[in-house]
Structure formats: structure tokens, C-alpha cells
Amino acid sequence: MAVYGIDLGTTYSCIAGIDRIGRAEMHRNSEGSDTTPSVVFFETPDNVVVGQPAKDSAVVQPDLVISRIKRDMGQEVTRTLHGRPYTPEEISAFVLRKLAADTQVATGETVTDVVVTVPAYFGAAERDATRKAGRIAGLNVIDIISEPIAAAITYGVLNPDEDRHILVYDLGGGTFDTTVITLRGGDIEVVCTDGDHDLGGADWDDHLVEHLAACFRREHPDAGDPLESNATEQDLRKIAEDLKKTLSTRLRHTVRVMHEGRVTTVELGREEFEALTRNLLERTVAITRRTLETARAKGVLSFDHLVLVGGSSRMPAVAETLSKEFGLTPRLQDPDLAVAKGAALYAFEETYRRLANSGERAKAEAMALEAGLSAVQRRAIEGRTIKTVASRAFGIVTTNRRTREDYVAHLVHANDPLPASVTEDFATLDDDQTGVTVRVMEQAGSAESKELGDNDQIGEGDLRIPPGKPAGFPIEVTFALDTSGLLHVTAREHERGERLDLDIQIGGMSEEEVVSSRDSLARVRVD
Numbered sequence: 468m469a470v471y472g473i474d475l476g477t478t479y480s481c482i483a484g485i486d487r488i489g490r491a492e493m494h495r496n497s498e499g500s501d502t503t504p505s506v507v508f509f510e511t512p513d514n515v516v517v518g519q520p521a522k523d524s525a526v527v528q529p530d531l532v533i534s535r536i537k538r539d540m541g542q543e544v545t546r547t548l549h550g551r552p553y554t555p556e557e558i559s560a561f562v563l564r565k566l567a568a569d570t571q572v573a574t575g576e577t578v579t580d581v582v583v584t585v586p587a588y589f590g591a592a593e594r595d596a597t598r599k600a601g602r603i604a605g606l607n608v609i610d611i612i613s614e615p616i617a618a619a620i621t622y623g624v625l626n627p628d629e630d631r632h633i634l635v636y637d638l639g640g641g642t643f644d645t646t647v648i649t650l651r652g653g654d655i656e657v658v659c660t661d662g663d664h665d666l667g668g669a670d671w672d673d674h675l676v677e678h679l680a681a682c683f684r685r686e687h688p689d690a691g692d693p694l695e696s697n698a699t700e701q702d703l704r705k706i707a708e709d710l711k712k713t714l715s716t717r718l719r720h721t722v723r724v725m726h727e728g729r730v731t732t733v734e735l736g737r738e739e740f741e742a743l744t745r746n747l748l749e750r751t752v753a754i755t756r757r758t759l760e761t762a763r764a765k766g767v768l769s770f771d772h773l774v775l776v777g778g779s780s781r782m783p784a785v786a787e788t789l790s791k792e793f794g795l796t797p798r799l800q801d802p803d804l805a806v807a808k809g810a811a812l813y814a815f816e817e818t819y820r821r822l823a824n825s826g827e828r829a830k831a832e833a834m835a836l837e838a839g840l841s842a843v844q845r846r847a848i849e850g851r852t853i854k855t856v857a858s859r860a861f862g863i864v865t866t867n868r869r870t871r872e873d874y875v876a877h878l879v880h881a882n883d884p885l886p887a888s889v890t891e892d893f894a895t896l897d898d899d900q901t902g903v904t905v906r907v908m909e910q911a912g913s914a915e916s917k918e919l920g921d922n923d924q925i926g927e928g929d930l931r932i933p934p935g936k937p938a939g940f941p942i943e944v945t946f947a948l949d950t951s952g953l954l955h956v957t958a959r960e961h962e963r964g965e966r967l968d969l970d971i972q973i974g975g976m977s978e979e980e981v982v983s984s985r986d987s988l989a990r991v992r993v994d
Contacts, residue, residue, distance in 0.1 A: 470580045470609065470818050472617065472810025473566060475559060475597065477537040477641025477667055479778065480505045481804060482566040482581075483811035484574070489838035491621065491808035494570040502803055503569075505640075506534045507561045509548035514992045517565035526705070529697035533558050535669060538641050540600075541592030541925075543975040556600040556976055557984055563604035564993045580607050582814040584806050586642040587613040588662030590859050590909045591954035592925045592975075598953070599976055603985045609814055611951040614639070615646035616855060617809030618776045619655050622800060631771035632658075634759070636789060636797070638751060639777035641667035645755045647762040647770075653847055657855040659761040659882040661754050661913070666747065668711070668779030674744050675707035675735075676700070683724045683731040693726040714740050715781050741784045748784055752792055757913070759793070761882060770795060778803045816848045823849055855950055856882045859910040863944060863956075864919065865893055874917040875908045878946040881915060885952070890945040898938050902931045905944070905958045930958045 472483045472491070479502040486492045493501045498519055508521035509531045516524065525532040533546055536558045545552035567578035585597050594611050601608035615635040622633070635646045644662025648655060680693045680703060693699040706722050713720045714737045721734045741748075773795040775785065786797040801808070815838065822831035835845050862877035878889040895903060907926035908919075916922065932940060940960070947955045976984070 469574075469576045469578070470582070470811070470814040471567075471570065471578055472807050472812070472814050473563065473581050473583045474614070474617070474804075474807040474810065475537065475562065475583050475585070475600075476505055476639055477535055478505055478669055479503065479640060479803070480562050480566060481807045482570055482578075483804070483807040484570070485811055485815045485838055487837070487839060489815075489840050489844070491811045493804055493807065494566075494573055496565070496569040497572065503562070503565060504534075505537065505559075505562050506532060507536070507558055508532045512549040512551065513990070514994065515561050516994045517561055520994070522705075525701040526698055529701045532701075535641055538665060540596040541590065541594075541975070554976055554984075556596050556603055556981070557988060559597070559600035560603035560984075560988060561991075561993055563601060563606060567604065567606065568993060578606070580609055580814065580818065582610050582612060582810045582817070583608055584612055584614045584617045584810045585952075586637070586639070586662060586664055587615050587644040587646050587657075587660040588642070588664050588858050589613075589952065590923075590925070591861065591948070591952060592909065592923075593664070594952045595954075596975065598951075599981050602981055603988060605985060605989065609817055611953070612810060612813055612853075613646070613657070613660070613855065613858075613952070614776065614806045615644065615648065615660070616655060616657065616853060617806045617813060618774060619648045619650065620809035620812050621805045622772075622774055622809075632767050632769065634755075634770045634773045634793075634795065635776055636751070636755060636773060636780060636785075637662075637776040638779040638785065639667050640779060641665075641669050643667055643751055643754065643777075645751075645758040647758060647767055649767070653851050655851075655853045658765050658767050659758060659856060660858055661758040661761065661881075662858075663750065663754060663913075666750055668777070670747050671711055671744050671779065671782070672704060672707045674747070675710055675740070676703045678735075678743055679703055679707060679722070679724050679733055682733045683726060683729070686731045687726075687729045690727050690729050693724065696726065699726045710735065711740070711782070715783060737783070744784075748788055751785075752788060754913075755789070755793070765882075773797045775799045776802050776805055813853075816851065819845075819848055853950070855885050855952075857885055857887060857948055858952060860915040861910070861946055861948065861954060862908050862922075863893075864906040864908060866896055868896065871896075873919060875919060875922050876917075877910075877915060878944070879948050881910060883948075885948055885950045888945065888947045890943060893942045893944055895932060895936065895938055895940040895942065899935060900932050900938070900940070901934065902929050903942060903958075904929050905956070907954070907956050925954075926956065928958070930960065932960060933962050 481502045503518040504522045506521040508516040508524040539555040633648045642664045643666040646660040647658040719736045724731045860877040861879045908922040911923045943959045945957045
């Protein structure tokens with residue numbers, strides 16, 4: 468049974484599988500690269516192009532190209548192309564289809580069962596949207612796991628008998644998070660996590676784009692602003708990304724900015740680049756420091772390794788700053804591919820465990836035999852546990868009975884161990900109340916807050932109340948958050964042994980819309 472791990476990234480995505488001797492291996496795309504730009508070009512209503520060709524098309528047809536869609540996951544927003552609105556789930560599904568199709572061509576095997584990774588700081592809505600994107604792409608999403616866990620699997624399986632504490636610093640193209648992980652006897656336990664899903668390497672690119680545009684404006688004050696031209700802006704973005712990568716290996720580099728027939732030559736040194744983007748790096752340091760404080764409160768006082776994950780962590784300033792700030796020697800281990808490889812290993816192990824524990828031992832043994840696993844390795848896989856935590860706090864809107872002011876009552880808190888199931892009692896405010904609206908909220912900022920403005924609403928539903936009930940009629944609310952970070956909410960009232968259940972739909976697309984979208988987009992060609 469072939470299973471795969473997919474790193475669905477903001478700027479680049481990739482897919483890995485398991486080879487004949489049980490190792491994770493990357494599957495290259497049709498262009499011969501391990502990574503595929505997460506860019507979609509809607510060439511026609513019936514044909515979309517994904518990857519580097521789509522990225523190249525952004526310069527000439529920017530209005531038909533979508534990138535960085537991962538930052539919109541879990542939000543009820545659409546992008547309209549050729550007169551049809553597309554959700555973030557649907558656009559992400561095209562990227563997933565490209566990865567699956569290219570892998571099928573390379574291996575001859577149909578890609579069906581996958582594990583997809585998400586940033587550790589992704590909330591319930593984003594995780595649910597990612598799962599739905601996989602389903603729209605025609606994939607069976609075995610699980611959704613956090614990127615640092617996937618990286619830890621890649622890292623941890625090297626020496627499963629060594630117990631150690633690891634700080635994972637994950638700076639991807641569009642998201643950032645830090646996670647403290649304990650490896651003990653081959654088991655993986657997430658101690659705490661923190662992050663910002665609106666911070667990543669793309670923001671370094673944005674700073675460079677602004678700098679290049681400013682240099683052009685200074686030299687050609689009578690010309691138009693290059694950022695007011697979609698074509699020039701897309702060209703600047705490509706120049707900026709290449710410049711950022713070049714300055715990771717060279718101390719200085721020169722580029723040319725062209726707009727309206729004018730040319731400006733810009734020379735930039737690594738120190739200047741680091742000064743331009745210092746505020747971004749300082750944001751990651753502040754989050755890392757906050758994560759370490761949370762870890763200390765949980766009893767983790769020292770670290771054996773600092774592992775850098777995500778392509779943007781290749782910037783020399785990252786390792787230098789972290790070493791100076793925290794006294795740890797960073798380890799840059801396959802930052803672009805470690806997450807996909809870990810997801811593939813997890814997919815294999817999870818499938819093996821499920822088969823072994825569900826009475827399908829023969830299938831499990833066939834998987835192990837094909838991967839060349841020894842009896843010791845099989846026992847280790849069957850016994851391995853992975854424990855994680857909630858990335859954010861979750862609660863409902865309730866009202867102070869005395870002041871009648873609304874506030875958020877959190878049932879699950881950030882860094883609570885998962886799975887979590889919490890039940891609390893609430894009550895109606897008025898006599899003869901016929902119903903209540905249950906508004907499910909998720910922590911939006913870096914700290915838990917009761918203020919409505921510091922939380923995002925991710926679900927809503929109405930619960931009917933039997934007639935004639937006095938104020939204070941009890942309502943029971945249960946939050947169940949699973950190990951994938953997906954939330955299930957139930958609200959009940961108990962009257963003479965009867966109860967009403969309310970399931971909150973998390974995410975922008977309903978199950979019916981997912982099925983309809985999968986069938987509709989299956990007719991669209993993906994190149």
C-alpha cells in the first residue's frame with residue numbers, strides 16, 4: 468500500500484513516499500524539481516497550470532495567477548477567475564492534484580492515501596480547510612499533522628533510543644512557528660507551540676520589493692510607480708526572491724529594475740539586506756523567546772538541539788541570531804524537504820498501525836516486508852506514540868448576567884494536551900427564551916483574551932430551548948479537539964431525558980459543497 472506525505476506550503480510544496488528499504492524519498496515534479504511553487508495559473512476556465520510555469524506566467528498575466536493561498540485557508544473568501552469564484556480549498560486542491568499527478572507519472576502508482584502537513588500554529592478552521600482541499604483533490608487524507616512534528620519524525624528516527632528536548636524553529640515561505648518537542652524512547656511529545664501564520668519568507672521578499680521600487684523612484688522621479696504596474700510588480704517579486712537566495716551564499720549582488728523603458732541598477736549587500744528585514748527576524752525571536760518561557764513553565768529547562776526547518780531558515784542571519792540570543796547551535800537539516808519526508812514516514816507508520824490493530828495483520832506485514840522492516844522496527848512502530856497540544860484557545864461567546872456584556876469563555880486553552888474533551892455548563896439569560904446562538908471562537912492574537920475583538924469566530928449555530936423555561940435554564944457545551952487539531956462542538960439541553968445536539972461546522976465549505984466542488988473541478992485539466 469503506497470502512502471505519501473505532502474508539505475503543502477505557502478510558497479513551495481512537495482511530496483514524499485517510502486522507498487523499498489523503508490526510507491523517505493522525495494518525488495520530483497514533471498519539471499525535475501523536488502519542490503513545486505504553490506502558484507496556480509488559470510489559463511482557461513477548463514485548464515489550470517500549477518508550479519514554475521504558473522509562477523513565470525505571473526509576470527505577463529498577473530490577474531489570472533494566484534499565489535500564497537495558504538494564508539487564506541480557513542477564511543470565507545473567494546477569488547474570481549474567468550467568472551467563477553474559487554475558495555482557498557479549491558485553489559489548494561489544484562496544487563495537491565499537481566503533486567499527485569506528477570508522482571503517479573514518476574512511480575506508476577496512483578496517489579490516494581496521504582498525510583498533509585500544516586503549520587503548528589494553524590487553528591481548527593485552517594486544518595479543516597486543508598483536509599477539505601485534499602478531499603476536493605480526490606485524495607484520502609489519512610491525517611493532518613503539524614510541520615514541526617513531521618520534521619521531528621525525520622530527525623527523531625535517526626537515533627530513536629536517545630532521549631532529548633528539541634526546539635524546532637520553522638520559518639517557511641508564509642508562516643512561522645516554534646515548537647518544543649520531547650523525544651523519549653522513540654515517542655514524540657509536543658510540549659508547547661507558538662507562532663504567526665502571517666509571517667514568513669514572503670515577507671522578506673516584500674521588504675526587498677519595496678526597497679527595489681524605492682531605489683527606482685529615487686532615480687526616476689518622473690516615471691510611474693513600478694508597484695502600480697501588476698507586470699512590473701510580479702517581475703520585482705521574482706527578482707527579490709532570487710536576490711534573497713543569492714545573498715544567503717554571497718555577500719553582495721547587483722540586480723536591474725526595469726519599468727516604462729527606464730532602468731535602475733541596484734547593488735545590495737548582505738548586511739544591508741539584514742538591516743532592511745531586521746524587524747521580521749526580531750518578530751521570530753520574540754515568538755521563540757515566548758515559547759521557551761512556556762516550556763520552562765512546563766518543566767523543560769534546557770535543550771539538546773535547535774533544529775531549523777523551512778527554506779527561509781537558510782538565511783545566515785537566522786542561525787547567527789538564534790545562536791547569539793539563545794546560546795544554542797542551530798542544526799540546518801534538509802529544511803526544504805524534512806517536513807514532507809516526516810509526513811511520509813508518519814503516513815506509513817500510521818497506516819501500518821491501523822492495519823495491525825484492526826485485524827488486518829496480513830496487510831500490515833506485507834507493508835513491512837515491502838519496506839524491509841525488521842521485527843524490532845515493526846515493534847517500535849506499533850508502540851510509538853505521538854502527543855501534541857492545542858495551538859490556540861477555543862471557546863464560546865457568553866454574556867455576563869449582571870452587566871449584560873459579551874465575552875469569550877475558553878474551554879480549551881493553548882498548549883493543552885490533545886486529544887482534549889471539555890464540558891462546561893452555561894445557562895439562558897431570560898425567562899421564556901426559545902433558543903440560544905452558540906458562537907464558537909478561536910484565539911486570534913498571541914495571548915488568550917476574553918475580548919471578542921481578540922478572537923475569531925469560526926462557527927455558529929442555533930440551539931432550540933423548550934418553551935416556558937425560566938432564566939438560568941442549563942445548557943451543556945462540549946468541546947472535543949482531536950490530535951489533528953480539528954474541533955467538534957456539541958451543545959445540549961437536558962429535559963426529561965431528552966437532548967438536542969448541535970454540531971458546529973468548522974471552516975468555510977460545507978460537506979455538500981466539498982463533494983460538489985470535487986466533482987466540478989475533476990473536469991478541469993491540471994498541468
